Amino acid sequence: MDTTSGTRIFLSSTLPPEDGHEGNETTNLFQQPGWQVALWAIAYSFIVVVSVIGNVTVIWIILAHRRMRTVTNYFIVNLAFSDVSMAAFNTVFNFVYALHNDWYFGLGYCRFQNFYPITAMFSSIYSMTAIAIDRYMAIIHPLKPRLSSTSTNIAIAVIWVVAFSLAFPQCFYSTMETTPLRTVCHVDWPGDTGGKHQLSYHIALIVLIYLLPLLVMMVTYSIIGQTLWGSEIPGEASEHYQNQIRAKRKVVKMMIAVVVTFALCWLPFHLYFILGSFNEHIYSQKYIQQVYLAIFWLAMSSTMYNPLIYYCLNQRFRSGFRCAFRWCPFIRVSAEDRMELQHTRTFRITRSFRGDSTTTTTTTQRDCPEGSTTTNLINP
Numbered sequence: 001m002d003t004t005s006g007t008r009i010f011l012s013s014t015l016p017p018e019d020g021h022e023g024n025e026t027t028n029l030f031q032q033p034g035w036q037v038a039l040w041a042i043a044y045s046f047i048v049v050v051s052v053i054g055n056v057t058v059i060w061i062i063l064a065h066r067r068m069r070t071v072t073n074y075f076i077v078n079l080a081f082s083d084v085s086m087a088a089f090n091t092v093f094n095f096v097y098a099l100h101n102d103w104y105f106g107l108g109y110c111r112f113q114n115f116y117p118i119t120a121m122f123s124s125i126y127s128m129t130a131i132a133i134d135r136y137m138a139i140i141h142p143l144k145p146r147l148s149s150t151s152t153n154i155a156i157a158v159i160w161v162v163a164f165s166l167a168f169p170q171c172f173y174s175t176m177e178t179t180p181l182r183t184v185c186h187v188d189w190p191g192d193t194g195g196k197h198q199l200s201y202h203i204a205l206i207v208l209i210y211l212l213p214l215l216v217m218m219v220t221y222s223i224i225g226q227t228l229w230g231s232e233i234p235g236e237a238s239e240h241y242q243n244q245i246r247a248k249r250k251v252v253k254m255m256i257a258v259v260v261t262f263a264l265c266w267l268p269f270h271l272y273f274i275l276g277s278f279n280e281h282i283y284s285q286k287y288i289q290q291v292y293l294a295i296f297w298l299a300m301s302s303t304m305y306n307p308l309i310y311y312c313l314n315q316r317f318r319s320g321f322r323c324a325f326r327w328c329p330f331i332r333v334s335a336e337d338r339m340e341l342q343h344t345r346t347f348r349i350t351r352s353f354r355g356d357s358t359t360t361t362t363t364t365q366r367d368c369p370e371g372s373t374t375t376n377l378i379n380p
Contacts, residue, residue: 051087054307055080061320079127083303086120103185110185115171122163254313265302
């Protein structure tokens with residue numbers, strides 16, 4: 001979405017004519033006291049710190065441990081990258097702009113700020129959609145071929161190409177307007193009488209990067225849930241089969257939590273722009289700056305929740321976080337944590353025809369934190 005246009009609309013106000021003066025003096029009617037600015041700065045800084053640390057750690061856990069390099073986790077890497085880049089490159093700059101209604105960062109970054117949030121949002125939600133479809137194929141159609149590593153990389157590349165294409169108009173039509181009092185950054189649609197082009201574009205965005213993928217995920221996870229929880233595990237089923245079903249349920253629970261969190265965080269933001277498009281008078285209300293800051297904070301906070309969800313609902317990610325922060329004095333990495341992340345290579349069996357002995361070599365790579373071990377078993 002055009003996050004800068006909303007602040008441009010409601011943070012500028014034209015004073016009515018007084019004592020014969022012309023009504024062309026623009027002023028900022030939304031000046032906040034210092035303590036309020038400090039509280040908002042702390043709140044937004046908290047998002048950036050938690051999001052950057054959490055998502056960078058998630059990316060490290062997956063890429064540094066072979067056992068974690070699955071199709072689902074590659075999409076989680078893409079999701080984490082989208083979130084951390086959104087937090088690092090969008091949150092603070094738009095917060096400063098919302099506070100001062102003065103764009104300090106130049107035309108280049110104005111274009112980037114109107115372009116990249118849409119790109120990152122598209123990448124995030126369609127990574128979740130790809131995970132939902134992958135889970136659907138794995139659980140509902142287990143005999144059909146799964147995505148390979150190459151196919152997964154191609155799918156991620158396609159997501160980003162489509163995201164760039166969708167957001168390009170925001171970048172192309174971004175501009176700055178300079179007045180004696182301030183500089184504003186906004187999207188200037190050509191021939192946009194009454195804001196119809198902007199409204200149509202925003203509605204299309206809401207459908208493509210919010211409603212449509214959420215609908216797809218709702219359908220796929222409903223079918224998956226009915227399959228996994230609709231019937232009890234047979235009592236005579238093997239322990240391995242039961243463990244597989246439980247593991248699939250845990251992954252699905254985790255991803256449903258991620259999707260629901262994303263949907264709830266971004267819903268007020270989309271509603272805000274829809275209501276503002278039909279009734280611009282709300283932008284001149286005294287309270288609207290606080291409303292926008294709260295809504296924008298909630299939307300940006302979606303970038304920091306996923307690592308917390310992974311830690312709470314997935315044992316391997318929990319072990320990975322402990323390994324990542326094992327330098328902290330109160331963090332202890334157990335043997336179970338190391339086992340969760342270790343990667344066991346295939347066995348190499350050598351049989352001697354001159355004797356009656358067999359040598360079996362198992363090489364296990366322990367990524368956290370002891371390196372690799374090799375075990376030789378001699379069977380008489």
